[in-house]
Amino acid sequence: MIPYGRQDITQADVDAVVAVLQSDFLTQGPVVPRFERMVADHVGASHAVAMNSATSALHLACLALGLGPGDRLWTSPVTFVASANCALYCGATVDFVDIDPDTYNLSVPALAEKLARAEAEGCLPRIVVPVHLCGQSCDMAAIGALAEQYGFRVIEDASHAIGGKYRDTYVGDCRYSDITIFSFHPVKIVTTAEGGMALTNDPALAERMALLRSHGITRDPARMDGDSEGDWYYQQIELGFNYRMTELQAALGVSQMARxxxxxxxxxxxxxxxxxxxxxxxxxxxxxxxxxxxxxxxxxxxxxxxxxxxxxxxxxxxxxxxxxxxxxxxxxxxxxxxxxxxxxxxxxxxxxxxxxxxxxxxxxxxxxxxxxxxxxxxxxxxxxxx
CATH class of the missing domain: 3.90.1150.10 (Aspartate Aminotransferase, domain 1)
Known part of the structure; x- marks a missing residue:
């Protein structure tokens, strides 16, 4: 059977993972930050937050942008369910915008028409999630212009699109969006086995996603309620999750990014x-x-x-x-x-x-x-x- 997609694992990948297995850190070590910096630098974004899946990254991107009960998220109906489910995780509602018959991406004319109706009815979305289906970017300049006109935020679901470009720069530079999401599932362009990443140029969004990724816990005295009690001390300041990527996954990602x-x-x-x-x-x-x-x-x-x-x-x-x-x-x-x-x-x-x-x-x-x-x-x- 010839599969529709599969990972490519080289000896260099194996050696990178084995090196982590023989190191002091299997999680929360130096390799995850290295992977984040590598991806951010490659695509031209300021910040990257690695997670255990693109689904987790979509969830935290929505939370970081303040999505909650009473809000609306719009996305394409032709996508994996995670692009829509992320809104429901936050207590928001979901709606869809039909696709362009040629590119199969979210239709910009359909989006513009739906936004005009929603404005008249007082039910504009808080977030729109364009999906770069098959790896081809949506028309992000047009979507970005509509975001400015109607005041919604933009999360690019680029789970298919790392290494792709839009207007001669890499998908993920967030020129026309608040946050971009990549997936590193085995059938994607590069893999970490399971894994995802959120890219942004906004340091506050990056900081909040990093906090939510690890239980909402901080060891930073500047963010604590009151004084720190010592080097061991931490505080939970938000309701977060365990969405961390392991060092083994990140090592595989670093090796794969070279290709x-x-x-x-x-x-x-x-x-x-x-x-x-x-x-x-x-x-x-x-x-x-x-x-x-x-x-x-x-x-x-x-x-x-x-x-x-x-x-x-x-x-x-x-x-x-x-x-x-x-x-x-x-x-x-x-x-x-x-x-x-x-x-x-x-x-x-x-x-x-x-x-x-x-x-x-x-x-x-x-x-x-x-x-x-x-x-x-x-x-x-x-x-x-x-």
């Missing part, structure tokens, strides 16, 4: 080869925008069922049977049973639902060989033959 740009370049080479190999098949291949350099976490095609072409579900089953581990990213969040119980229904976001009915993620990872890619395309060609 970030080559990994993304390799993904582009694979994507360009797919484009050429699929040109004569009845599928839609990814559209690149002029402003964005995708990290190509995913390579998604769309299959429209017709008299000559089987529906997506049939093609998917045939590909799996042929040993090609395709996947679908994602089932629209608003159609999940939990969200249907909140009042959402099929038909609410037609572009997202149309995309879902047609989308298949083909294998995409740096070590995918040309022979394997040829096998994927041959299996797809056969799957599309009725």
């Amino acid at each position: 970030l740009d080559p990994y993304v370049a390799r993904r582009h080479a694979i994507a360009e080869r797919y484009d050429a190999l699929l040109a004569h098949l009845p599928v839609a291949t990814p559209i690149r925008t002029a402003d964005a350099y995708s990290a190509f976490h995913l390579y998604v095609i769309r299959i429209s069922g017709s008299d000559a072409t089987p529906a997506r579900a049939t093609a998917f089953a045939r590909l799996r049977a042929a040993g090609v581990g395709v996947n679908v990213h994602y089932i629209p969040v608003h159609t999940q049973p939990f969200y249907r119980a909140l009042g959402f229904a099929a038909g609410d976001y037609p572009q997202a639902e149309r995309y879902y009915a047609e989308a298949i993620s083909l294998p995409m990872y740096p070590t995918l060989s040309e022979q394997q890619q040829d096998m994927v395309v041959a299996a797809l060609r056969q799957a599309l033959t009725t």
Whole structure:
């Protein structure tokens, strides 16, 4: 089975993790700060806060921006559920903005229209979470302009997009957002096994996320209520969580970061080869925008069922049977049973639902060989033959 994605672990990665195992610190040591600084410097952000998952990072980003009961968060329906769940963790409500039919990212015209209605009705969002689906940045300049006009805060869910660029600078520099979130899950661009990170240019936001990451506990006398009682002393000054990243995870991340740009370049080479190999098949291949350099976490095609072409579900089953581990990213969040119980229904976001009915993620990872890619395309060609 050729998987849709997989990690690439080298001997250098193994050696980095073993070095931590043989050191004095398995957690709360020097490697996590080193990893944070490495990522922040690479993408051009001032601050980075590493956590045990991107989901945790989304949660703390919302809390740091003051999201709470009575507030609203808007995001794309075509994303993993964590992009929406983070609002519910804070007691806020969730709504969605339909996607652009070409890029599959949150539609800026749909967002502008929905904001105008919300302003008239007195129900503007506190936070908007654009999701850089497949690794291609949303139109962040346009979203940033709307944020200034309507007064909402912006969290970029860039879980797919580390190493990608927008207008010639790296995703994560937070030029048009308050906070950017990266994921380091094994199928992502670089991995720490599990892990995530929040990037920001605001020192107060970084400080609050770092505090909440570790139980809301501080050892800084300047932040305490009253005087410190000694070097052992600490105080819990907020209700926080244990969202820390371990030293082992960070060591793997530091080692992987050395290959970030080559990994993304390799993904582009694979994507360009797919484009050429699929040109004569009845599928839609990814559209690149002029402003964005995708990290190509995913390579998604769309299959429209017709008299000559089987529906997506049939093609998917045939590909799996042929040993090609395709996947679908994602089932629209608003159609999940939990969200249907909140009042959402099929038909609410037609572009997202149309995309879902047609989308298949083909294998995409740096070590995918040309022979394997040829096998994927041959299996797809056969799957599309009725």
